[in-house]
Amino acid sequence: MTSNRSALRPIGRELLTDQQKAKLSDIGRIVRFKKGTQLHRKGDPANTILCMVDGAAKVCRNAEDEEHIVAFRFAGDFFGLAEAGSLVYSAMAVTDGAAYRLPVSALESQFLTDADLKFYFVRKLSQELYDAQHRAFLLTRRSAMARIALFFEFIESRQAISGGSLGQIHLPMSRADIAGYIGMSPEAVSRSFRILASRGIVQSVNRRLVKILDRDRLGALYSRQGGG
Amino acid sequence: MTSNRSALRPIGRELLTDQQKAKLSDIGRIVRFKKGTQLHRKGDPANTILCMVDGAAKVCRNAEDEEHIVAFRFAGDFFGLAEAGSLVYSAMAVTDGAAYRLPVSALESQFLTDADLKFYFVRKLSQELYDAQHRAFLLTRRSAMARIALFFEFIESRQAISGGSLGQIHLPMSRADIAGYIGMSPEAVSRSFRILASRGIVQSVNRRLVKILDRDRLGALYSRQGGG
DNA sequence: CGTACCTTTGATAAGACTCAAGACTGGTGG
């Protein structure tokens, strides 16, 4: 009926409304966690779904091997959504934070009477697909700085919906986490940060905060073959 | 109700039933196309959705630039599903084939009375996410042969649901298409094929058909750091 | 204040890309 509810036009980042949050807190329980906490492990039964309220987390292929990071999760994201009966990925908190733990059965019941919530899930799934394709595109870039540039724009777009100001990129994750996400060594990440700063394209305020100074030249790094 | 219809456990490859095909042919029209045909272009309005019946196609970021291939489409796959109002990718036929062209409005009407069809779409979306994450994982492998090995297993899993026999990998796309998908140069693809064959891991029957001879050694190429 | 971890910096070497040329395939027309 309304384009807002079409399952076929699902892209568009958004957050849960206060009403939806209230419903989720009714059917689930809020869980607070510390940085470094294992939120779930690969192979766990998918009886509950986590909905991130605050903080950041990383999704890994294995609990032990944190070298390969599949995705980052921020406020409004779900865990275990697209994963069959048992979870195929592990997740670990990158910062302190909080999440709703929602029984799958209760959530599906809620879907019957709350179509908007259901469509929110489908759209979230679409966003995840979009993010995965963006990461795949990032990974096809051979230049280390092209990958960093695309990573910055990805993080920026994620933070924009949470009220982050454009041009200010907050990096809650470690250099090693960034490296695991963009498929490079931590050393190469560090070097690229330094070069971008030395060229005046970004400013490293501190290890967790980067400002974009010259967006045109940042974009030129990944359009074409790597604008030098 | 039935686990088969859960939107929260959506993974699992499957094809449309004959009944569903009949419904789709009612609400849409079948289109036959030749190899090389432009199926849709980036920016086109998403008034209709294509559902692949036969053949193979490639999805590209731009109609002009076919170097970067986002995904391949085979029988049972949809085009333009996860893309907002206007299409964000282009698609081109890799082989001769056929597809249903379905008006979005008619499809959404059908969803109201056919929940199974709707769930089929959600699961397809999940599969696309899974494939995109698989490709991202593939692209994090630095070794050319590791990427080839993962590509073979991906194609094999896609063909298994269409009745392809395991160990026989049919490659309808060109070497350049493979290169564009796995983020390497066509030369590197060619070299890797040769090396895999010379080691007795696969057999190149001809340019379009590869047999897997030693699955263990093929898998060893991407588990760990290379298994050279 | 000390310690452990994260981050940065520095040399080396392996690997893929690029450019260039030769071989093959499939389709076309005589």
Add this chain to the structure above:
DNA sequence: CCACCAGTCTTGAGTCTTATCAAAGGTACG
């Protein structure tokens, strides 16, 4: 049936970038 031709594919040599190994510098935490 055969010869031709354009496109695809394969092979080869050189260059560049990043991973790797190693160690010093910086931070956060107890």
